[in-house]
Amino acid sequence: MLPELGQFALILALLLAGLQAFFGIAGPMLGRDRWLAAVVPAVAGQAVMVATAVGCLIASFVSNDFSVSYVAGNSNSALPLFYRVTALWGAHEGSLLLWILLLAAWTVAVAIGSARLPPRFAARVLGVLGVVSFGFLLFTLATSNPFARLDPPMPDGRDLNPILQDPALAIHPPILYTGYVGFAVAFAFACAAMLEGRLDQTWARWTRPWTTAAWAFLTCGIALGSFWAYYELGWGGFWFWDPVENASFMPWLVGTALVHSLAVTEKRGLFKSWTLLLAILTFSLSMLGTFLVRSGVLVSVHSFAADPARGIFILAFLVVMIGGALSLYAWRAPLLKSSAGFELGARESFLLFNNVLLITAATTVFAGTMAPLISDALKLGTVSVGPPYFNPTFLLSMLPLTALLSVGIHSSWKRGRLRDSQRTLLITLVAAAVIACALVYGIYAHGHVLTPVGALLGVWIILSSLAEPLSRWRRGLRVPRGMLGMTIAHSGLGVLVIALTAVQSFTLEHDVALAPGATTTVGSYAFRFDGVQAIEGPNYDGVGATVTVSRGGAPVAVLKPQKRQYWVQHQATTETAIRMDHGNNILVALGEDLGAGRWSLRVQIRPLVSFIWLAALIMAIGGAVAASDRRYRNSKVAEAAAPGAAEGSAA
Amino acid sequence: MRRRGTVLRMLVVATTIAGALLTLRAWAVDPTELPDPRLQARYLALTHELRCMQCQNETLADSPVELAADLRHHVRDLLLQGKSDDEVRAWMVARYGDFILFRPRFSPRTAWLWLAPGVALLIGAGVCWRIVRGRAALVDADREPVAGDDTEAQDTRG
Amino acid sequence: MNRFALPMAVFVALVVVLAIGIEHSPQKGIIASPLIGKPAPPFSLPSLADPVRAVASADLKGRWYLLNVWGTWCFECRAEHQMLLEARDAHALPLIGLDWKDDDAQAREWLTQLGNPYEAVALDHSGSTAVDFGVYGAPETFLINAQGIIVYKYVGPLTRDVWTNEILPRLPPHAAARS
Numbered sequence: 011m012l013p014e015l016g017q018f019a020l021i022l023a024l025l026l027a028g029l030q031a032f033f034g035i036a037g038p039m040l041g042r043d044r045w046l047a048a049v050v051p052a053v054a055g056q057a058v059m060v061a062t063a064v065g066c067l068i069a070s071f072v073s074n075d076f077s078v079s080y081v082a083g084n085s086n087s088a089l090p091l092f093y094r095v096t097a098l099w100g101a102h103e104g105s106l107l108l109w110i111l112l113l114a115a116w117t118v119a120v121a122i123g124s125a126r127l128p129p130r131f132a133a134r135v136l137g138v139l140g141v142v143s144f145g146f147l148l149f150t151l152a153t154s155n156p157f158a159r160l161d162p163p164m165p166d167g168r169d170l171n172p173i174l175q176d177p178a179l180a181i182h183p184p185i186l187y188t189g190y191v192g193f194a195v196a197f198a199f200a201c202a203a204m205l206e207g208r209l210d211q212t213w214a215r216w217t218r219p220w221t222t223a224a225w226a227f228l229t230c231g232i233a234l235g236s237f238w239a240y241y242e243l244g245w246g247g248f249w250f251w252d253p254v255e256n257a258s259f260m261p262w263l264v265g266t267a268l269v270h271s272l273a274v275t276e277k278r279g280l281f282k283s284w285t286l287l288l289a290i291l292t293f294s295l296s297m298l299g300t301f302l303v304r305s306g307v308l309v310s311v312h313s314f315a316a317d318p319a320r321g322i323f324i325l326a327f328l329v330v331m332i333g334g335a336l337s338l339y340a341w342r343a344p345l346l347k348s349s350a351g352f353e354l355g356a357r358e359s360f361l362l363f364n365n366v367l368l369i370t371a372a373t374t375v376f377a378g379t380m381a382p383l384i385s386d387a388l389k390l391g392t393v394s395v396g397p398p399y400f401n402p403t404f405l406l407s408m409l410p411l412t413a414l415l416s417v418g419i420h421s422s423w424k425r426g427r428l429r430d431s432q433r434t435l436l437i438t439l440v441a442a443a444v445i446a447c448a449l450v451y452g453i454y455a456h457g458h459v460l461t462p463v464g465a466l467l468g469v470w471i472i473l474s475s476l477a478e479p480l481s482r483w484r485r486g487l488r489v490p491r492g493m494l495g496m497t498i499a500h501s502g503l504g505v506l507v508i509a510l511t512a513v514q515s516f517t518l519e520h521d522v523a524l525a526p527g528a529t530t531t532v533g534s535y536a537f538r539f540d541g542v543q544a545i546e547g548p549n550y551d552g553v554g555a556t557v558t559v560s561r562g563g564a565p566v567a568v569l570k571p572q573k574r575q576y577w578v579q580h581q582a583t584t585e586t587a588i589r590m591d592h593g594n595n596i597l598v599a600l601g602e603d604l605g606a607g608r609w610s611l612r613v614q615i616r617p618l619v620s621f622i623w624l625a626a627l628i629m630a631i632g633g634a635v636a637a638s639d640r641r642y643r644n645s646k647v648a649e650a651a652a653p654g655a656a657e658g659s660a661a
Numbered sequence: 662m663r664r665r666g667t668v669l670r671m672l673v674v675a676t677t678i679a680g681a682l683l684t685l686r687a688w689a690v691d692p693t694e695l696p697d698p699r700l701q702a703r704y705l706a707l708t709h710e711l712r713c714m715q716c717q718n719e720t721l722a723d724s725p726v727e728l729a730a731d732l733r734h735h736v737r738d739l740l741l742q743g744k745s746d747d748e749v750r751a752w753m754v755a756r757y758g759d760f761i762l763f764r765p766r767f768s769p770r771t772a773w774l775w776l777a778p779g780v781a782l783l784i785g786a787g788v789c790w791r792i793v794r795g796r797a798a799l800v801d802a803d804r805e806p807v808a809g810d811d812t813e814a815q816d817t818r819g
Numbered sequence: 820m821n822r823f824a825l826p827m828a829v830f831v832a833l834v835v836v837l838a839i840g841i842e843h844s845p846q847k848g849i850i851a852s853p854l855i856g857k858p859a860p861p862f863s864l865p866s867l868a869d870p871v872r873a874v875a876s877a878d879l880k881g882r883w884y885l886l887n888v889w890g891t892w893c894f895e896c897r898a899e900h901q902m903l904l905e906a907r908d909a910h911a912l913p914l915i916g917l918d919w920k921d922d923d924a925q926a927r928e929w930l931t932q933l934g935n936p937y938e939a940v941a942l943d944h945s946g947s948t949a950v951d952f953g954v955y956g957a958p959e960t961f962l963i964n965a966q967g968i969i970v971y972k973y974v975g976p977l978t979r980d981v982w983t984n985e986i987l988p989r990l991p992p993h994a995a996a997r998s
Contacts (some may be wrong), residue, residue, distance in 0.1 A: 351801070359789075369785065385774075392759065714955035
């Protein structure tokens with residue numbers, strides 16, 4: 011009964027999304043203002059229906075209804091309740107439903123938040139979001155129905171993949187998707203502006219908080235994925251340039267450019283076409299990411315089960331959405347000229363360089379990710395692309411970017427007046443150099459040629475970002491939220507650069523075969539293998555080892571790596587033991603039983619690796635703080651530039 | 662009949678991918694120690710830059726599958742026979758094709774990939790040059806005051 | 820061209836690439852073998868039927884044959900076994916099995932239970948021959964001609980579709996006629 015209800019709810023949601031799209035776009039276009047009133051109810055109705063469908067699916071999981079094919083494929087009666095719920099997004103159909111749910115949530119938020127916007131414009135934004143919802147709902151119902159039934163039902167499920175039975179996995183997809191989907195809002199704002207034929211600084215101010223919020227979520231989502239891969243896979247890797255990782259990283263890079271481009275558009279009415287294009291591009295990359303993992307065109311350890319039929323559907327959807335947006339762009343963008351000017355050393359210049367470098371970085375990642383496809387299509391044979399390609403080429407754009415950040419942050423709008431900041435620039439640079447050298451050569455004796463460069467750039471970013479707020483604070487001036495958010499986010503980036511430099515330069519790794527009682531030394535740590543014993547868990551059993559770690563003779567930690575065998579899927583996993591000590595991560599993983607009590611072990615020391623995710627969190631917090639700036643919520647400041655605004659604006 | 666075929670095909674694909682995931686989960690520890698430390702260093706370097714053909718996103722060094730262990734053995738044997746790094750790579754490529762190398766070789770067929778970032782950067786620089794030149798020319802004629810937005814650096818002096 | 824139409828042009832190119840990608844995707848994950856058109860690596864391995872005797876590539880020269888890499892541990896080999904029996908019954912060309920890193924007793928039992936499509940089975944306990952052939956995932960099937968050149972390779976369980984459309988058309992006329 012419940013699955014049928016869920017499916018019915020989805021069909022209703024589809025219809026409501028269609029109405030939302032129709033009334034939202036056709037209403038303003040044809041001047042039928044009465045149709046505008048139907049849009050928000052359609053939004054609400056769609057959200058309720060989608061939530062109902064999700065609720066039905068969760069209920070099916072919790073009640074172990076194995077007549078539902080999706081539940082049978084991803085759950086099991088022995089699966090703990092927590093994972094039975096999070097199994098909802100464990101595979102393709104359910105994760106699509108999550109996408110749709112989050113899109114509905116964002117749409118409701120936009121509907122509420124745009125109460126003060128001109129009604130026609132708001133209707134257009136919601137209408138475009140309706141088109142996206144409609145497409146995804148249609149895709150789900152047509153090719154990926156989560157409520158499909160099994161007849162006869164299976165006696166018990168195939169269990170959730172053991173890799174996914176982890177708390178981090180409970181939050182990684184929802185947060186990541188919240189970010190992905192959030193950029194649909196920027197996309198909708200852009201399309202609405204193009205449909206209206208007008209785009210001004212007010213429009214930028216409306217769009218900014220939504221975009222920054224989506225960006226913050228995406229930052230967290232990507233960081234969580236990396237964090238989870240590190241702790242769960244336990245081999246010390248946190249970024250593999252895997253196609254699915256890249257699929258989330260490309261929108262992030264372009265989204266960052268968008269956030270900055272919007273600043274210029276809001277401040278000076280410049281970069282309008284850039285901003286439009288970036289908004290379209292960010293969402294396109296989101297959609298492309300969805301396509302890549304579900305269509306089977308790329309082989310990746312992350313991919314969902316591939317089906318060309320799905321690939322064709324998504325491709326068609328892409329063509330309609332992105333092709334439509336780009337057509338609008340080609341039509342409207344030429345009309346968005348501005349006669350504002352700025353000097354070479356002005357803030358606008360630096361933000362332009364920022365845009366270009368981020369887009370170049372995204373292009374690089376794109377080229378590497380799509381290379382197998384492109385090479386195949388152009389009949390150039392198979393090509394393999396991995397970290398040896400991505401690492402150096404990505405650095406090519408990032409080195410100038412991080413350096414320019416520390417300079418550009420002192421420049422003023424319109425006229426750079428960098429000469430006035432010369433002293434600050436010099437002080438921050440010298441201080442950064444001193445600190446960087448102290449860190450690199452004081453604590454560690456060795457490293458790459460890039461190690462001091464990386465340390466310098468990272469520290470310089472932090473010092474440069476703090477310069478202005480500190481000076482304001484000393485003069486007793488308020489630091490507005492926008493500036494505070496910017497400072498926090500940029501400092502986060504600086505921390506990230508430092509952490510990455512440390513990890514890449516100073517990681518130590520050693521594979522050994524040890525008998526019980528034997529010791530091995532890695533770096534300044536000694537590892538003594540104390541033997542193994544049998545272990546058992548709720549749905550697994552296996553072997554656990556004990557390893558005592560000491561530094562300079564004093565014991566630091568006792569690590570217990572495990573090898574588990576999950577019963578239902580007959581799958582073996584390795585649980586690496588990880589401990590923090592003085593900013594270093596110590597990792598021990600259990601290898602193979604070599605007989606006679608000897609086991610192979612992998613031991614790693616990774617300095618500052620936890621700061622990578624801390625940095626991402628700092629950046630996201632910065633984004634959240636910036637997005638909460640009062641001026642976005644202050645309706646008094648709202649300049650009613652749109653013709654329909656008179657009826658719509660609040661006091 | 663046709664629907665069953667599609668379901669079967671999808672099941673096979675799903676199992677293959679699930680199989681790949683399965684094997685991914687238990688990574689390999691390789692305590693091989695070659696007698697000569699220089700050979701050991703070359704061994705580590707080579708096994709980290711060759712792809713495991715079964716778990717295609719992992720290196721030979723990290724992959725737990727038997728094929729990877731076999732191929733690691735072959736690398737070890739080839740090194741002990743005195744082969745150079747290039748000869749080891751060539752040996753692998755002769756059997757598995759270019760795909761076994763993680764770093765795409767620079768050849769006419771991959772030139773576009775290696776040149777793309779540099780070209781993108783150059784195009785970007787050109788775009789910046791054009792835009793900045795155009796806007797700099799408009800600065801003096803632009804009499805509009807910069808909006809009073811108290812977040813970023815103000816154009817307050819003069 | 821209006822420079823604002825440039826993004827659209829790039830997008831169209833991308834769509835074309837993706838469409839081609841979908842069309843080719845059933846073959847995804849399958850890497851083109853560098854050995855097509857090259858001589859098959861020579862091998863001389865113990866035979867499953869009688870380990871004292873050898874199955875050697877030299878003995879097979881002069882005949883077209885299918886080399887099928889399999890193992891009792893391989894889930895998909897079971898899926899293709901029926902097709903292999905049909906191929907044997909077609910009498911178009913002999914099937915030579917390469918038993919990859921397997922247990923001899925289990926292999927014998929497998930063939931007894933499910934039927935034996937092979938004229939001979941070579942035992943590759945070390946896996947070296949499989950590596951020489953560039954095998955990375957059983958089952959794999961190689962079509963080798965009378966001069967010992969590898970003409971075609973298929974990765975995955977052999978299907979009627981592949982047999983009819985890929986293997987039979989490549990055989991010389993007198994062999995195909997018998998099927």
